[in-house]
Amino acid sequence: MSYCFNPTCTRPQNPEGSLVCGNCGSGLILGHRGREYRMKKCLGYGGFGATFAAVEENLPGKPLCVIKQLRPPVNNPDDHVYQMAKDLFEREAEIMGRLGNHPRLASLRDYFADPPHFYMVQEFVDGKTLQAEVREGGPFEEGSAKLFLRQMLPVLQYIHEHGTIHRDIKPANIMRRKVDGELILIDFGAVKQVGQIPSGAEGELTQFAIGTAGYAPPEQLSMRPVYASDIYALGGTCLYLLTGKSPKELEIDPQTGEIRWRQYVRVSDAFAQVLDRMLAVSLKQRYATAGAVIRALDLEPHYSSLSQGIRTQSPAPTPVVPPPPEEITSGDSQASRLAAAIRARKARALNMEEGDTDSGKLTQSRLKDALRRGKKDFAGQDFRDFDLQGETMVGCILTETVLSKANLRETILEEANLGRANLQGANLQKANLHKAYLSFANLQGADLRNADLTDAYLRNANLRDANLCGANLEGALVANDQLAAARTNWATKLPTGSKRANWWPL
Incomplete structure (x- = not known):
């Protein structure tokens, strides 16, 4: 035709x-x-x-x-x-x-x-818009919504790095390509170059340049969009995917203007906090950049283990040591505060029960006894060469702890906080490190054969010469150059869920 x-x-x-x-x-x-x-x-x-x-x-x-x-x-x-x-x-x-x-x-x-x-x-993009996808298949689950954000946030980051604000992010403008399932942003009809005076500020085309009701934040409706305006719109799009409703159909808090969306969906508290900040009416409370949201999503699975590091075990006040400049500092202020509090533990006494310490140092037998009594906080301790094979250390705080050449074979370290820990040469064969936090940890030469590292946070960890043969890294946050420095083989399960094609360690 x-x-x-x-x-x-x-x-x-x-x-x-x-x-x-x-x-x-x-x-x-x-x-x-x-x-x-x-x-x-x-x-x-x-x-x-x-x-x-x-x-x-x-x-x-x-x-x-x-x-x-x-x-x-x-x-x-x-x-x-x-x-x-x-x-x-x-x-x-x-x-x-x-x-x-x-x-x-x-x-x-x-x-x-x-x-x-x-x-x-x-x-031409052959596929369906996310709007059509939700109408036909129903709302997304939390995992699919997170995947959507991880796919689209780098696109926003790219657009913003080129000095551009999109101004019309919405489900109808994002298409899932039929051939490979990738998400494609298809409409730039309302784009604005940063620093440009808004077109149509007093003419008939004003409505065309503003964006879409429900997805455009207040500052954009006032013709003063900023990069964070696209963050709001992406958050509104995520709400549509989770609820099947446009943000303008949801209840608004009459005092704050915030969208009351939690009653419509069931998501984890940590993910809800990320969405709340994306949808904050106040620019001061909203994420300023796409990169800040990406970092918040990276840390979100570890919020529970990070928060344990700020428990106060003694009523006595303790000094806080300023964090070293090279540590993670992102746009996510909550995560930054948690990380700073954990780092400050190096300057504290452990406040263990009487008889547990010897000049602040735990012996191997006392450590095992403390674990049996439910102790969790061992930040900054020296456990080098300890034999902890098969011990249960779920959720333990081991920030900056020395565990070099320790025997941690088959040890359960699920959701443990090992940020900046020294694990050089440690035996971690078949260890359970599911959702463990290992940012800046030193794993050089560590034996991680057949270890469970699913959903672990390994960004900035030193993996040089670490043996990851047969290890499961599905869902782990780790860079390709980190994996290239480690030894892997055909049985290593990569973060994407696939296995290596070659049979020989790298």
């Missing part, structure tokens, strides 16, 4: 191969610089334009593309509304061209004017 792109045509469908519309007489081929486009279907339309699925007629195979037609409400180049529409079109094309070919952005192929209309040709 050929589709007429004349806005006034009342019967736009035409037989395949037609050159002229049988109803209005308009041409059915849109040409520019030797390229010929034929509209096949109208994908959507609004007050200022329409979007079509089209083919490039003069290319082999007639590849599909998407053509956006901008229709100014007046046909007078001297009219301010026409000029605003032209500026809006040129701005979107310029920004899309500057962003280049990102794998999660629909790329720009061509743009041109054919007065009184303007046209933009983009990559």
